[in-house]
Amino acid sequence: MTQATVSAPTTAPLSLTSGRLPRFIEPAAFAASLVVVAVVQLLLGGFEIATWLVFSAVLYLIAIGVFSSIVEGRRKATDRVVRGLVTSAFVLAVAPLISTLWTVVSKGMGVLSWSFVTQVGGTAFDADTLEVVATPGALQAIVGTLITTGIAALISVPIGILAAVYLVEYAQPTNPLRRAITFLVDVMTGIPSIVAGLFAFSLFALIVGPKAFSGFSASIALCVLMIPIVIRSTEEMLRLVPNELREASFALGVPRSITIIKIVLRTAASGIITGVVLAVARVVGETAPIFIAASFTDNFNADPFNGPMQTLPVMAYTAYSFPGQDIDASQAQAWGAALLLVILVVIFNLIARIVAKVFAPKAR
Structure with missing residues (x-):
């Protein structure tokens, strides 16, 4: 009685990890988006900071989503896009505060002094100069x-x-x-x-x-x-x-x-x-x-x-x-x-x- 030998099928080992983008891809993609949008605006004959930032953020989210989905997969791409949206929302929430503080400080520091704090302000009529x-x-x-x-x-x-x-x-x-x-x-x-x-x-x-x-x-x-x-x-x-x-x-x-x-x-x-x-x-x-x-x-x-x-x-x-x-x-x-x-x-x-x-x- 002969014993039949059954050979196990050879399969490629399963990979538990997928491709990964380099760490500098996010800042590099955002910097590239800023440059591209700025060039497009200058070619169209105008440059506005708000429009530049908004379109740069949109272009960055599209680019990072596409790159990540090709290399890392759909789940990682979704994570990167959502994280970019949260960061953009945070920047939009903080930007008015920073702008307001900068405006108040820049325009108020010129008049703020010890005499301004310690003396009573007002208007008075000068009889000599009639002013x-x-x-x-x-x-x-x-x-x-x-x-x-x-x-x-x-x-x-x-x-x-x-x-x-x-x-x-x-x-x-x-x-x-x-x-x-x-x-x-x-x-x-x-x-x-x-x-x-x-x-x-x-x-x-x-x-x-x-x-x-x-x-x-x-x-x-x-x-x-x-x-x-x-x-x-x-x-x-x-x-x-x-x-x-x-x-x-x-x-x-x-x-x-x-x-x-x-x-x-x-x-x-x-x-x-x-x-x-x-x-x-x-x-x-x-x-x-x-x-x-x-x-x-x-x-x-x-x-x-x-x-x-x-x-x-x-x-x-x-x-x-x-x-x-x-x-x-x-x-x-x-x-x-x-x-x-x-x-x-x-x-x-x-x-x-x-x-x-x-x-x-x-x-x-």
Whole structure:
């Protein structure tokens, strides 16, 4: 009996890897796309930066998709194209911010100086030369901004935090009052800022008369905008506190109020303070409600209960929209006020970052 030998068919080994484009293909393809689109635009007799960038991005996505599908396969090509789309979306989102910052800094640095920050600006009539002399200065606007925003924060922060504590710690999900407060907070979050200014001016006009312009009136308008932000941010931070901490405190016989103060609020202190500072940074640049409620003035006024008060956003708006005889000087002063406002917002955001790190539970 002979044993038949069966020979196994010879097959090529399966390849677990496919071809791969070199690492420099993406920047090289994008650079080539920039060159090609630029040459085409110059041949057509015109060159626009926005059109150049948009068509270069489109050409790059097409080129990288074709090359990758030929060498690496369809799945890798899809990955590269989607990554290119995400990067393009990021660039489109950041470009307006960078452009705005560059415009404000480039035009505001020319007028920004120590004297501009420390002296009161305005216009005065020179009897000798019979000319109206404009003095650059933003001290009255800086003081007015800090006063109105500070009063708004002093009113809004306790109300917002206490309302959030009630919604999270005391009110039941089926409580009608809780539903009403949540609905009103959602409505107030999307309310136009000019409506808040009209509300504050109408309220004080009924109390003190038609000449109701004051810094306190502007602060009330900012409170309408700031309270829902504080409530929503504080509510979310309180919900992140684990229920085990509350239950452990209750198991030790600690009352609910002490548990909230000592355990819940201290655990969420970092997020709460960050939300408060960001809410302040949000309302400090409002123009419409302050313009309606506090009006504007070139005189220095540090009394929030008496007379109009100047702020940085209103100063930038009025100097640019209603320039004096020297239009260039008025516009320069507007850009200087805008730059000061940007610096103030950056300071608030840095304070929020520092406070978040200091009061974080891990740091303690």
